[in-house]
Amino acid sequence: MSDYDVVVLGGGPGGYAAALYGASAGLRVGIVESDSMGGTCLNRGCIPAKSLLQTAEVFRLANHADDFGIVPKEGSGEFTADWGKVTERTTGIVDRLVGGLSGLLKRRKVDIMHGRGVLRPDGLVAVDGQAIDAKSVIIATGSAPRTIPGYEVDGEQIVTSDHSTRSPARPERVAVIGGGVIGAEFTSVYTDVGADTTLFEAMPTGVLPVGPDPELAALLGKSLAARGTKIHAGVRVLPPERSGSGVIVPFEIPDGSDKIEVDQVLVAIGRIPVSADMGFAEAGVELTDRGFVVVDPKTMGTRRAGVYAVGDVVDTPGLAHVAYAEAIVAVKAILGEKPTPVDYSRVPWVVYTHPEVAWVGLTEPAAEAAGYETEIHRYKFTGNGRAMIIGDTEGMVKVVAQKDGPILGVHLIGPWASELLAESYLAVNWEALPEEVGAFIHPHPSLSEAVGEAMLAFTGRSLHG
Known part of the structure; x- marks a missing residue:
């Protein structure tokens, strides 16, 4: 009898999602992580980076407080950023999430193995030299920052x-x-x-x-x-x-x-997959010239039977939510179910800058290159009441649709674009018509009205546009 139904190599988003989803389906799961649970995203990437961006937003807003009628008391100066407290806050958020994730894995009865896991030629997993038997293996070893020749990273300068x-x-x-x-x-x-x-x-x-x-x-x-x-x-x-x-x-x-x-x-020139010296090629797992694990996107299975791969180690969009989706595909395939493959052309993307940038589906140039006759409408946040209230009217909603056809892509730049994208994601993936989304009632005042206004314009009529 195998020690596990599934052993997951890597505790980042793809790895822990596979472990949690598999355990919830009744599989005996073990997960191997050489660093902190949560991988790059939780410890050094998505979460702490967005915490810093939130700090930057608060700092920017504080220094424009007088726009809202909030003025400092006499004798007080400008706001400054105490970077020690900034880092302390970020670390606290990360620690709470890592602790919560570890606790959730334990409650799902997932065995957490701390150490360096590699794939052996016989298909077993070795953790610091100790063999672990598993019916299936999911590779989720993630990625690492790329570097530039001459720019040797020292962690300081x-x-x-x-x-x-x-x-x-x-x-x-x-x-x-x-x-x-x-x-x-x-x-x-x-x-x-x-x-x-x-x-x-x-x-x-x-x-x-x-x-x-x-x-x-x-x-x-x-x-x-x-x-x-x-x-x-x-x-x-x-x-x-x-x-x-x-x-x-x-x-x-x-x-x-x-x-x-x-x-x-x-x-910050991108990331490379963590696949070297992991035993993958020796075990019959095919790698690309750039080190990505080759998979069948319908199952996330590799050329080695019983071995799957998800997340940044696969040449798909390097996004945590994509890794989550791929993990579900892999686990369903292991269970003998028929998973729905990830449609990478309709994945939601967000860049958490100021202003935020978010999109789903085809861009205007991509739609035209694909041969679509397009119709484009935009709505700027300068005309949105809620944007005026929060003091952030920079940006717009841009909708790309097939002429007399469905929505092909929605592109947002502006306040809370990340949170406004969900409606557009559903519209693009359900191949909705712009006028169908334009008929939805959006609460007033809200930023979401900008999406509705852009959609309504396709009818040839508008409210505030």
């Missing part, structure tokens, strides 16, 4: 996002290399808490060069620049030089070269 979420001090001058999701979010944090922030992006389009609708990415870039971020797009950074007081970052520009001196460099 040259860092990755792993370090930035737990930094004991805020750098006064910071260079962010990479304008993707991670780079954009940290740029937003540092800019809003008063750091002298410079963003470098190799692609000429600048911030968020891949993913969102280009129109929204451009609006985010303009917003960051207006708040003081120096953005260098279409440039190549050269190996750094150490100075007595910091790091000198040279970079090439179209008509020559330049350099800046900063206290800290954040390398």
Whole structure:
């Protein structure tokens, strides 16, 4: 008899979701994690990064309190950010969530094994050399930050996002290399808490060069620049030089070269799968040239029978909620059920910058490239009463639909775009018509009215647009 029905390698979102879902279905589950339960997302990524972004929002709002009629008492000065307390708050949130997750796993009777788990050629799992027998294995080993040659990470002057979420001090001058999701979010944090922030992006389009609708990415870039971020797009950074007081970052520009001196460099050029030296290839699990585990998306199964893979170790969108969905697919396949594969073209995306950017479905260029005849409508938050009340009217809702057909994509930039996306996610995935969503009643005053107004415009009539 096997020790377990399923052993999960990795305790991040994909791993713990697989363990919890499998245990709730009656499977005997063991989970192996060499670090803290929760993986990168909970300990060094999603949760602590968003905590810092919330701090930045509070700081920004506090320094505009007089817009709401709130003024400091006589003799008091401007607000400052106590980075020690910021880090303490973030750590407290992470610790509570890690503790809650560990407790939930134990209540589901999932065995937690702390150590380094590898896959053996015979299909067994070895945890620090001890063999563990399982009918099935789910690989959920996650990802790690990519680095740049010459930018050796030391955790102090040259860092990755792993370090930035737990930094004991805020750098006064910071260079962010990479304008993707991670780079954009940290740029937003540092800019809003008063750091002298410079963003470098190799692609000429600048911030968020891949993913969102280009129109929204451009609006985010303009917003960051207006708040003081120096953005260098279409440039190549050269190996750094150490100075007595910091790091000198040279970079090439179209008509020559330049350099800046900063206290800290954040390398944010993406992530790579954690699959090396894990025994995967030796056990018959196929890997791509970039180290991703190859799976059948209908089951998340690998070429090795009984071995599945989910999350960042698979070449699918590196999002925690995608890992959750893939974990459910894998567990259902193990149970002999017929899982519904993840539709990666209709996954919800959010970038938690200020303003927030969120989208689902096709962008305008992607819809046109796919051959659709499109109809586009926008509604700006400047006309939304709730946005005026909260003092945040920057941004808009953009809806891409097939002409006389269903909604193909919804793209938001503005206040609480992350929370407004759910309605749009349902609309895109259910292939709703814009006029059907436009007929929904949205509470007034609310930010959600902006979505309804954009949809209503497809009827040729409008209320406030």
